[in-house]
Amino acid sequence: MARYTRIPGSLALITLTNPPVNALSVAVRQGIIDTMSRALSDPEVKGVVLCGENRKFCGGADIREFAGPMKGPHLVPTFDSIEAAEKPVVAAIEGVALGGGLELALACHYRIAHVKARLGLPEVTLGLLPAAGGTQRLPRLIGVPAALDLITTGRHVSAQEALKLGIVDRVTDGDAREVAAELARSVSGQASRTLPPLPVLRVAHLSPFRLN
Numbered sequence: 001m002a003r004y005t006r007i008p009g010s011l012a013l014i015t016l017t018n019p020p021v022n023a024l025s026v027a028v029r030q031g032i033i034d035t036m037s038r039a040l041s042d043p044e045v046k047g048v049v050l051c052g053e054n055r056k057f058c059g060g061a062d063i064r065e066f067a068g069p070m071k072g073p074h075l076v077p078t079f080d081s082i083e084a085a086e087k088p089v090v091a092a093i094e095g096v097a098l099g100g101g102l103e104l105a106l107a108c109h110y111r112i113a114h115v116k117a118r119l120g121l122p123e124v125t126l127g128l129l130p131a132a133g134g135t136q137r138l139p140r141l142i143g144v145p146a147a148l149d150l151i152t153t154g155r156h157v158s159a160q161e162a163l164k165l166g167i168v169d170r171v172t173d174g175d176a177r178e179v180a181a182e183l184a185r186s187v188s189g190q191a192s193r194t195l196p197p198l199p200v201l202r203v204a205h206l207s208p209f210r211l212n
């Protein structure tokens with residue numbers, strides 16, 4: 001599920017609630033869609049902060065659902081609808097943002113990480129690809145070589161390394177939700193930030209070739 005709360009500064013706080021790591025179960029995916037739609041349709045809401053309950057952002061796809069057929073809304077349109085939102089959406093990353101959890105954060109317009117947070121795309125360790133936007137959004141954000149490193153090794157990075165790589169906008173040792181809310185308030189009313197285009201690869205003897 002996802003809990004919807006109004007917080008000061010004309011913001012909505014969306015909290016993923018699926019213990020122990022707020023994984024993206026059917027109910028969480030549906031909850032994101034419902035609460036985002038509520039925030040976007042309320043003219044009094046100027047921005048959104050997205051976080052996870054118990055100071056854990058999101059551990060990714062819910063591995064407890066892997067045994068059965070996929071049900072409910074798919075991750076890709078769920079995340080695309082966040083990216084397309086005309087109000088700024090800021091991820092407050094505490095604990096972990098792994099796999100689909102990091103892909104969810106990448107679909108947000110800004111990312112704040114707590115200093116102890118760990119981020120990564122460990123799908124490769126499960127024989128999967130980050131197929132919910134990670135293979136597109138991460139290279140656009142941090143470049144192809146750094147993104148390939150994270151995608152092919154599945155290694156986790158600290159908040160400080162994520163900041164250095166450009167995955168997150170700011171690291172805090174305080175409450176990431178408060179810092180995210182401050183940022184959301186400061187950019188509310190502005191056009192949503194978009195990711196840079198994919199870099200152009202130059203291959204010897206071939207014309208410049210754009211990845212898409």
Ligand SMILES: CCCCCCCC/C=C\C/C=C/C(=O)SCCNC(=O)CCNC(=O)[C@H](O)C(C)(C)COP(=O)(O)OP(=O)(O)OC[C@H]1O[C@@H](n2cnc3c(N)ncnc32)[C@H](O)[C@@H]1OP(=O)(O)O
Nearest residue numbers: 020021023059060061062063064098099100122130131132
């Ligand atoms: C045509 C187009 C088709 C497109 C198809 C698109 C499909 C989409 C494809 C990919 C999208 C995304 C995929 C993923 O996200 S895969 C999952 C990625 N996440 C992980 O691999 C995280 C795995 N977990 C961990 O690394 C660790 O558990 C931890 C770092 C989150 C926490 O570590 P620690 O503090 O040491 O605790 P535990 O390991 O003991 O775990 C605690 C508790 O949490 C449960 N748990 C952990 N992760 C998950 C999860 N992802 N889902 C559900 N539950 C999780 C774990 O089982 C423990 O539970 P307990 O034993 O009951 O306490």
